[in-house]
Amino acid sequence: xxxxxxxxxxxxxxxxxxxxxxxxxxxxxxxxxxxxxxxxxxxxxxxxxxxxxxxxxxxxxxxxxxxxxxxxxxxxxxxxxxxxxxxxxxxxxxxxxxxxxxxxxxxxxxxxxxxxxxxxxxxxxxxxxxxxxxxxxxxxxxxxxxxxxxxxxxxxxxxxxxxxxxxxxxxxxxxxxxxxxxxxxxxxxxxxxxxxxxxxxxxxxxxxxxxxxxxxxxxxxxxxxxxxxxxxxxxxxxxxxxxxxxxxxxxxxxxxxxxxxxxxxxxxxxxxxxxxxxxxxxxxxxxxxxxxxxxxxxxxxxxxxxxxxxxxxxxxxxxxxxxxxxxxxxxxxxxxxxxxxxxxxxxxxxxxxxxxxxxxxxxxxxxxxxxxxxxxxxxxxxxxxxxxxxxxxxxxxxxxxxxxxxxxxxxxxxxxxxxxxxxxxxxxxx
Amino acid sequence: xxxxxxxxxxxxxxxxxxxxxxxxxxxxxxxxxxxxxxxxxxxxxxxxxxxxxxxxxxxxxxxxxxxxxxxxxxxxxxxxxxxxxxxxxxxxxxxxxxxxxxxxxxxxxxxxxxxxxxxxxxxxxxxxxxxxxxxxxxxxxxxxxxxxxxxxxxxxxxxxxxxxxxxxxxxxxxxxxxxxxxxxxxxxxxxxxxxxxxxxxxxxxxxxxxxxxxxxxxxxxxxxxxxxxxxxxxxxxxxxxxxxxxxxxxxxxxxxxxxxxxxxxxxxxxxxxxxxxxxxxxxxxxxxxxxxxxxxxxxxxxxxxxxxxxxxxxxxxxxxxxxxxxxxxxxxxxxxxxxxxxxxxxxxxxxxxxxxxxxxxxxxxxxxxxxxxxxxxxxxxxxxxxxxxxxxxxxxxxxxxxxxxxxxxxxxxxxxxxxxxxxxxxxxxx
Numbered sequence: 001x002x003x004x005x006x007x008x009x010x011x012x013x014x015x016x017x018x019x020x021x022x023x024x025x026x027x028x029x030x031x032x033x034x035x036x037x038x039x040x041x042x043x044x045x046x047x048x049x050x051x052x053x054x055x056x057x058x059x060x061x062x063x064x065x066x067x068x069x070x071x072x073x074x075x076x077x078x079x080x081x082x083x084x085x086x087x088x089x090x091x092x093x094x095x096x097x098x099x100x101x102x103x104x105x106x107x108x109x110x111x112x113x114x115x116x117x118x119x120x121x122x123x124x125x126x127x128x129x130x131x132x133x134x135x136x137x138x139x140x141x142x143x144x145x146x147x148x149x150x151x152x153x154x155x156x157x158x159x160x161x162x163x164x165x166x167x168x169x170x171x172x173x174x175x176x177x178x179x180x181x182x183x184x185x186x187x188x189x190x191x192x193x194x195x196x197x198x199x200x201x202x203x204x205x206x207x208x209x210x211x212x213x214x215x216x217x218x219x220x221x222x223x224x225x226x227x228x229x230x231x232x233x234x235x236x237x238x239x240x241x242x243x244x245x246x247x248x249x250x251x252x253x254x255x256x257x258x259x260x261x262x263x264x265x266x267x268x269x270x271x272x273x274x275x276x277x278x279x280x281x282x283x284x285x286x287x288x289x290x291x292x293x294x295x296x297x298x299x300x301x302x303x304x305x306x307x308x309x310x311x312x313x314x315x316x317x318x319x320x321x322x323x324x325x326x327x328x329x330x331x332x333x334x335x336x337x338x339x340x341x342x343x344x345x346x347x348x349x350x351x352x353x354x355x356x357x358x359x360x361x362x363x364x365x366x367x368x369x370x371x372x373x374x375x376x377x378x379x380x381x382x383x384x385x386x387x388x389x390x391x392x393x394x395x396x397x398x399x400x401x402x403x404x405x406x407x408x409x410x411x412x413x414x415x416x417x418x419x420x421x422x423x424x425x426x427x428x429x430x
Numbered sequence: 431x432x433x434x435x436x437x438x439x440x441x442x443x444x445x446x447x448x449x450x451x452x453x454x455x456x457x458x459x460x461x462x463x464x465x466x467x468x469x470x471x472x473x474x475x476x477x478x479x480x481x482x483x484x485x486x487x488x489x490x491x492x493x494x495x496x497x498x499x500x501x502x503x504x505x506x507x508x509x510x511x512x513x514x515x516x517x518x519x520x521x522x523x524x525x526x527x528x529x530x531x532x533x534x535x536x537x538x539x540x541x542x543x544x545x546x547x548x549x550x551x552x553x554x555x556x557x558x559x560x561x562x563x564x565x566x567x568x569x570x571x572x573x574x575x576x577x578x579x580x581x582x583x584x585x586x587x588x589x590x591x592x593x594x595x596x597x598x599x600x601x602x603x604x605x606x607x608x609x610x611x612x613x614x615x616x617x618x619x620x621x622x623x624x625x626x627x628x629x630x631x632x633x634x635x636x637x638x639x640x641x642x643x644x645x646x647x648x649x650x651x652x653x654x655x656x657x658x659x660x661x662x663x664x665x666x667x668x669x670x671x672x673x674x675x676x677x678x679x680x681x682x683x684x685x686x687x688x689x690x691x692x693x694x695x696x697x698x699x700x701x702x703x704x705x706x707x708x709x710x711x712x713x714x715x716x717x718x719x720x721x722x723x724x725x726x727x728x729x730x731x732x733x734x735x736x737x738x739x740x741x742x743x744x745x746x747x748x749x750x751x752x753x754x755x756x757x758x759x760x761x762x763x764x765x766x767x768x769x770x771x772x773x774x775x776x777x778x779x780x781x782x783x784x785x786x787x788x789x790x791x792x793x794x795x796x797x798x799x800x801x802x803x804x805x806x807x808x809x810x811x812x813x814x815x816x817x818x819x820x821x822x823x824x825x826x827x828x829x830x831x832x833x834x835x836x837x838x839x840x841x842x843x844x845x846x847x848x849x850x851x852x853x854x855x856x857x858x859x860x
Contacts, residue, residue, distance in 0.1 A: 067732070098533075265478045303499075303601035
């Protein structure tokens with residue numbers, strides 16, 4: 001060490017810090033009492049992985065779709081399609097304060113029960129008027145979806161989704177080894193007659209829906225259809241996985257109550273998330289399920305992931321019970337309204353060939369149709385090159401899209417970025 | 431609010447804080463401009479969940495086994511069987527410091543790529559002499575196991591485990607919908623001839639092993655068998671899931687290198703964890719896989735869980751690159767040696783009918799055999815009532831145990847607790 005100190009004219013402390021970093025990287029190896037040595041690197045022959053393809057069998061998850069989920073581009077991209085909120089919309093200072101306090105609490109370093117911290121379950125249960133015992137903490141909505149699909153449906157059985165639908169749900173169903181049957185939806189949500197046909201045809205026992213502010217369309221399931229969908233589930237002995245991701249992202253008026261609130265007999269299993277309204281880094285969600293399905297999910301939870309990081313649970317609890325939280329949600333609603341209006345107005349002014357498929361009253365996404373024959377794969381790739389992220393509509397369909405669509409998001413970009421992004425897209429479409 | 435303030439003789443600030451807490455719990459509902467009202471509770475008829483059993487079909491996960499995994503009893507219990515370290519063995523002050531710093535870093539609040547933070551992958555790769563691109567961050571060893579089994583094996587296919595084996599691995603295989611074939615192991619690890627037979631008979635493509643300090647036996651796979659097991663995997667085109675949970679829990683001499691270091695062609699997929707050596711609350715692990723299997727795992731990762739909470743990843747990175755880490759591991763090894771020796775000596779002195787099945791040279795568990803006919807279910811239940819947690823050996827076998835065994839752990843209790851716990855057990859066994 002003295003030699004290194006001399007050779008590089010660095011203090012002993014600096015050399016020691018550098019050595020411990022190199023040691024952590026495995027580049028050097030300390031030998032107590034002897035000194036520090038360069039670690040030998042094993043020389044390997046060219047590996048042969050050919051046998052793996054046979055062992056693995058057919059892939060379940062569509063790797064191309066997976067590679068796009070949550071994709072953000074570079075920091076220089078204008079995110080006109082992203083499923084989370086922009087940093088300036090997050091209660092960042094509050095998180096620094098809450099997080100740093102949580103880290104100093106010993107509770108953050110011991111495990112919680114697999115179902116989650118009792119206090120956090122109680123708070124989330126209250127929001128859904130549920131029994132705290134029916135609430136299961138998971139590490140975000142995506143884990144909630146795949147976990148629920150996997151546990152409620154047998155591999156090889158069918159899950160019915162709306163079409164278009166959230167790509168993460170399509171991936172979750174693939175990962176769970178399920179066959180996906182998709183049923184068209186319009187501005188009032190899933191088309192009930194088609195859902196009835198598909199339940200009859202496939203004998204599916206699991207339906208996946210986003211009743212409030214669906215991603216990508218922003219559609220809200222109409223009051224009439226809510227009742228009809230619940231009746232169909234009862235009639236067919238089916239579960240409805242209610243993906244309630246946008247409950248706290250309402251803009252105009254109140255978010256409709258969750259479907260689970262109108263379901264006496266445990267057909268609805270609700271998945272909710274804090275990653276959307278609070279922070280993409282707060283990987284925390286919950287599954288609410290009653291009856292034997294709840295028991296089944298609780299047992300599987302232990303097998304799948306022991307518990308969500310207790311520190312993340314502590315932070316979520318502090319946030320939800322702080323008076324910052326209702327203020328944040330109110331502020332967020334006003335901000336989302338402004339950004340949605342800017343996006344809508346700019347598209348209407350600047351992109352005459354693009355037709356908005358209903359102005360969303362909540363959520364963070366807007367769905368738009370392009371003229372027949374438009375190549376959304378090419379358009380989104382060109383936009384990416386020009387520094388703008390837009391969502392290729394193809395990824396929201398299980399199979400071929402019935403028309404060319406783009407998804408726009410107004411939660412991740414500032415009003416100025418939205419205007420600029422749409423103008424750049426106009427040049428690409430022209 | 432003025433009325434409440436008067437009625438309860440509390441300041442306006444106190445009343446306001448109480449109301450916002452009640453509002454978070456859904457017990458009251460603020461109506462802007464009108465005041466705060468008691469929220470109505472919906473009256474529900476008695477629910478009918480009978481239809482669910484038909485919809486759910488047969489359970490995959492053994493709920494009884496699941497209810498025991500990670501179970502800790504009450505804070506008053508002496509944990510003579512628990513899979514984590516006692517609080518006094520953890521670098522708690524360091525965690526408070528690192529955690530509170532991490533929470534103030536904006537990186538902790540944005541997502542990382544699904545495979546994990548590039549810096550953390552690099553550090554973990556160095557430890558295994560692996561390519562950082564082959565490392566996938568997961569939220570703990572249990573998630574790593576079930577995720578790997580699910581992705582590498584088709585539902586309905588067979589996974590081969592050692593017997594006895596870690597109950598969490600048995601649950602993971604159940605959750606993944608796999609059939610479990612178990613092969614006996616002795617003090618040198620899995621018995622290779624039996625493994626060969628079982629590969630032949632079941633055509634399994636996945637083998638699950640704990641080559642270093644197996645849970646519950648403490649066995650280390652002998653150098654000769656390491657080569658034979660790798661040869662068998664090559665010959666049968668099979669994957670070996672190497673559960674390397676105890677790499678940093680060595681006591682006597684060096685922990686053998688991971689099996690993956692001797693495998694040129696991607697047969698070994700290694701699962702490692704920080705929750706064991708660092709803190710049960712640090713839910714962080716990694717999967718290391720090469721070739722198409724790595725690609726498959728990376729795609730599934732996105733479908734399953736987007737990313738591990740970035741704050742947890744930041745904390746892990748700080749810990750692994752701090753000079754506290756090697757000091758902690760050194761201290762831990764000495765502490766574990768002492769506790770193991772106290773456990774071993776006390777069992778030998780106090781429990782003459784109990785035969786230790788090999789003194790472990792690492793890990794935190796000791797496996798012991800009871801006289802023929804002993805009822806370990808009753809013994810562990812009686813011990814629980816008397817305030818001592820011991821592991822019922824039945825849970826470590828897929829089917830019937832071949833003899834009555836107990837698992838003891840020396841990582842979770844102090845030397846004094848170990849002595850006291852074993853004495854209490856002696857009274858129960860007498």
